Amino acid sequence: MILRAAGVSKQFGSVQALRDVSLDVAPGERVALLGHNGAGKTTLFRIILGFIPADAGQVSVNGHLPGSTLARQHISYLPENVVFPKMLTGREIVSYYAKLKSADKAEVDVALEKVDLVDAADRRCGTYSKGMRQRLGLAQALVGMPKLLLLDEPTSGLDPLSRQRFYDLVSDIANAGAAVLLSSHGLSELEAKTDRVAILRRGALVANAPLAELQRSANLPVRIRIRSNLRDVEAVHQALGGDRVNGLSVEFSCLQPDKMARLSAISALGDAVNDVDVSPPNLDEIYRYFLTADETTEQIS
């Protein structure tokens, strides 16, 4: 494990920012840390970076105390809002952080190449677009061969195309052996591009599992919509139940285990059915489920 956090708690005044959070990240793993604003994502990052101490619990980065020089040698960080000096070029900024990390000079060009900023590298970063600035931030995080990348909401405000490219990059980094822990507002932003999803709710970890497993355990109903014709729509509604929609359609939901039985019932109706749409719960619904589920809901791990 490159990152180990066990039973981490942190209190700010009367606010319990983190309660008993345990999270491990292995080399090559991409873990998404989800939560609403103020759920404790940034607090956890700051503890991992050693900026603030935890009230309780242990954190280690590659076996070292957070904030120690040895831990910082293995960590790269991209804060949520970072504004680089507008007067400096992209290349100057990346080589500045490369020098701080005692990284090889050649790494600067490699990093700029990876984030596709070679053409803009010698332009002042004040002229960069939001997506380019975010990629510049990632480039500085790439130098120094970090074993753990902490990316705080790296894709917020990016358009879908840039976001996709960003996650492709993250996958490349993870494939090269680095662990990536990134935070995000919502599941849909992740586009299923991470190996594991951890969800923080008011400082507590309410989920920590691969996305498919979360989908299963949330056990949200599947929505099925059938298109029929004027003649048969009433008979279909009688046979299957659910709601009449738009005059010609019938819609109902069923639980995942019942799905196949319902589908064979639909196909038994033969010509009465023109078309069937099956929509599994979308990522936002799953996310909402974990954020609103009862406090007493068992933690899934």
Added chain:
Amino acid sequence: MNAILAIAQTEIRIGVRNRWVVLSTLILLVFALLLVLLGSAPSGATKADSLSVMVASLSTLSVYLVPLIALLLSFDAIAGEIDRGTLQLTFASPVSRGQVLIGKFLGHVFVLGIAVLSGYGIAGAVAYWTGQHTGVEGIGDLVRLIVTSIALGATFISIGYVASASVRQTGTAAALAVAIWLFAVVLYDLALLGGLLASSDGLFAKTLFPYLLAANPADAFRVFNMAGIDMAGSATGLAANGSAMPFSPYLAIVSPFIWTGLGLVVSTVILKRIQP
């Protein structure tokens, strides 16, 4: 060491690119030239080296301008970087916070040094070629002025870091920097003058005053430079008292260096406690 140089180099680069160097050079140069060209009238047909006369006026100018430029350079150094998120990045990297501060300090002193050197250097050259009785002695005075002005600037750069590190907002840091400047170069002198008027022969004037004067790095700078210029007549204001001091006025130059060290130590301590 590499990291310190990288930080210093970046500060210098930013200082050059955002026209800081050019602007502060121009400010110093314009004021210095005004003193050179207009100030030659009062010296009239004395036997004094007009370069030395200029240095005497410039050292008073330095007391006001150099701390201001230094504070404007440094007030943003920490609070501003926290605001923009870049300090978090730097702190996440393996450099120590002390190294960060030293790097910034070297960079800022270099930027200020360029401005002082070129501003006063050009003005000095003009005075040398246009003035009367100019000689080696005047050049010595000018060099002393430039070197001590940079030292005075370094003092207020380090004090500016203390202001910048103690508050979270850039705006507050700016206000604090202006307050420090106002206190150090205006209010402090007024208070000392008030004290002198109240007890011109008492304990204050005889014992406390010289030490209080030397305790302020800006006043100490003026005392030192006035003592260096070998003409009692051109020494004016508070520094005129220098001859009656209980210690050699040359010792006063220790004060800005002590303050520089103090400022760096205090700001490092605060920086180490910052939780970005």
